[in-house]
Amino acid sequence: MAYLEIENIVKSFGETEVLKGVGFTMEKGEVVSILGSSGSGKTTFLRCLCGLERADGGSVVADGERVFPLEKGETHSLKIGLVFQDFRLFPQYNVLENVTLAMNLLSKQEIKKSGDKKRKFTEEKDKNEARAKDLLKKVGLIDKIKNYPCELSGGQQQRVAIARALALSPDILCFDEPTSALDPALTNEVLKVISDLRNERMTMIIVTHEMEFAKNVSDKIVFMADGVVEETGTPDEIFNRPKKDKTREFLSSSL
Amino acid sequence: MDFATITAELLSGFGTSLILFTGTLLLSLPLGLLFCFGSMSKIVPVKWFFKFIIWVLRGTPLMLQIVAVFYVPGLLTNGAFRWPDLNTGWQWFDANMDKRFWAVLFAFTINYAAYFSEIYRGGIQSVPRGQYEAGYVLGMNKTQVFFKVIWLQVVKRIVPPMSNEIITLVKDTSLAKVIGVTELMFAADAARAKGLIWPIFYAGAFYLVFVGVLTFVLGRLEKKLSYFKV
Numbered sequence: 001m002a003y004l005e006i007e008n009i010v011k012s013f014g015e016t017e018v019l020k021g022v023g024f025t026m027e028k029g030e031v032v033s034i035l036g037s038s039g040s041g042k043t044t045f046l047r048c049l050c051g052l053e054r055a056d057g058g059s060v061v062a063d064g065e066r067v068f069p070l071e072k073g074e075t076h077s078l079k080i081g082l083v084f085q086d087f088r089l090f091p092q093y094n095v096l097e098n099v100t101l102a103m104n105l106l107s108k109q110e111i112k113k114s115g116d117k118k119r120k121f122t123e124e125k126d127k128n129e130a131r132a133k134d135l136l137k138k139v140g141l142i143d144k145i146k147n148y149p150c151e152l153s154g155g156q157q158q159r160v161a162i163a164r165a166l167a168l169s170p171d172i173l174c175f176d177e178p179t180s181a182l183d184p185a186l187t188n189e190v191l192k193v194i195s196d197l198r199n200e201r202m203t204m205i206i207v208t209h210e211m212e213f214a215k216n217v218s219d220k221i222v223f224m225a226d227g228v229v230e231e232t233g234t235p236d237e238i239f240n241r242p243k244k245d246k247t248r249e250f251l252s253s254s255l
Numbered sequence: 256m257d258f259a260t261i262t263a264e265l266l267s268g269f270g271t272s273l274i275l276f277t278g279t280l281l282l283s284l285p286l287g288l289l290f291c292f293g294s295m296s297k298i299v300p301v302k303w304f305f306k307f308i309i310w311v312l313r314g315t316p317l318m319l320q321i322v323a324v325f326y327v328p329g330l331l332t333n334g335a336f337r338w339p340d341l342n343t344g345w346q347w348f349d350a351n352m353d354k355r356f357w358a359v360l361f362a363f364t365i366n367y368a369a370y371f372s373e374i375y376r377g378g379i380q381s382v383p384r385g386q387y388e389a390g391y392v393l394g395m396n397k398t399q400v401f402f403k404v405i406w407l408q409v410v411k412r413i414v415p416p417m418s419n420e421i422i423t424l425v426k427d428t429s430l431a432k433v434i435g436v437t438e439l440m441f442a443a444d445a446a447r448a449k450g451l452i453w454p455i456f457y458a459g460a461f462y463l464v465f466v467g468v469l470t471f472v473l474g475r476l477e478k479k480l481s482y483f484k485v
Contacts, residue, residue, distance in 0.1 A: 052388050052392065089389075091408065101403060106394065149483070150483060
């Protein structure tokens with residue numbers, strides 16, 4: 001059994017059927033890139049996986065635990081992070097606060113739940129801050145921790161967004177076209193951060209239009225067209241020996 | 256009547272205006288948020304109930320509402336309902352806080368809550384959907400997203416239109432005169448009735464100075480929130 005098993009995800013918006021049964025499997029520590037032309041349903045699929053949209057059908061099982069669909073009141077322990085195309089940093093918080101916010105809220109909840117009066121929030125807060133600084137060092141922004149998002153370039157903002165997503169130690173980190181809003185000069189600094197994460201065996205699902213990057217960084221490529229998975233394989237199989245006509249067409253038009 | 260006497264009378268009226276202004280603001284800011292959530296409710300009858308109230312309050316003259324609030328409850332209940340007279344022991348700046356004052360405070364509060372609710376709604380709806388989603392994928396719940404992510408962005412957006420309404424409120428307090436609340440314009444007009452025209456311009460200076468102070472304070476608030484962009 002694979003670490004993550006996604007089967008037959010279906011999603012419609014009104015009359016429009018966007019996902020007509022999407023599925024694939026992946027192992028822990030793997031990097032899967034989802035390719036496909038605009039409108040093929042890549043982003044919708046990712047949003048369903050992260051819980052921003054509710055799929056109409058299908059199933060997701062992670063590490064033997066059911067993630068979707070859930071009964072009312074049922075929960076799961078899989079943590080999925082998502083990095084958006086347009087960064088979506090919180091403008092009123094500085095870089096450090098953007099990364100610590102969710103951690104601090106979680107710490108507060110945990111302290112409240114445990115009822116342990118000896119646990120002090122300030123201690124947790126210091127820990128969270130130290131962790132945030134580590135993450136910001138990793139993405140190369142330790143000298144920007146007091147800056148506000150409006151003072152950063154797009155590439156820097158996206159790297160903060162990655163640190164923010166990593167703060168909660170996600171089991172799987174998803175990227176929705178992380179470099180599409182960046183000019184080429186800034187694209188590389190973001191791709192480098194993702195490559196570094198791959199070297200640390202972070203499990204990642206990346207929706208991207210960066211073909212070269214997908215080829216180099218992925219263990220597996222999922223090619224989507226018209227709401228279905230047209231073809232999956234290793235980068236070598238997809239890029240050098242594609243089996244389907246649609247894959248060939250897409251690759252010849254994008255490379 | 257000399258300058259000192261007029262000044263004392265206008266100051267006393269200004270005290271009432273000031274309390275009316277402050278009371279209305281303190282009550283209508285939270286009530287407006289309630290109206291706003293009501294008018295954005297997913298429960299259709301609740302939504303239409305609040306939309307109806309806001310329509311009536313914004314669609315009829317404030318002067319009419321003051322008169323209605325003061326007289327109608329008593330008429331409907333055959334005199335059983337009375338606005339309270341809390342005059343004794345409640346005199347700040349010599350302000351007269353009788354039944355007329357409470358009726359006017361009520362009318363101003365609901366009227367301004369209706370206007371504020373629409374400003375809140377505009378502010379809330381102008382925050383991109385993506386900000387909510389960014390909060391949700393970080394494991395925050397709805398309440399946390401609203402108060403930790405959305406709210407300050409809303410405040411930043413609504414300070415300029417709110418400032419406008421707040422300044423309008425300063426001058427609208429003069430409408431309380433219609434049911435005989437002894438506020439600033441009432442005092443000035445009492446002098447005019449005795450043949451003096453200059454006290455109304457003197458009263459105008461009170462409004463101008465107060466609006467000047469408010470403009471300064473609200474400008475500072477706007478500047479304070481300029482450290483981030485939305």
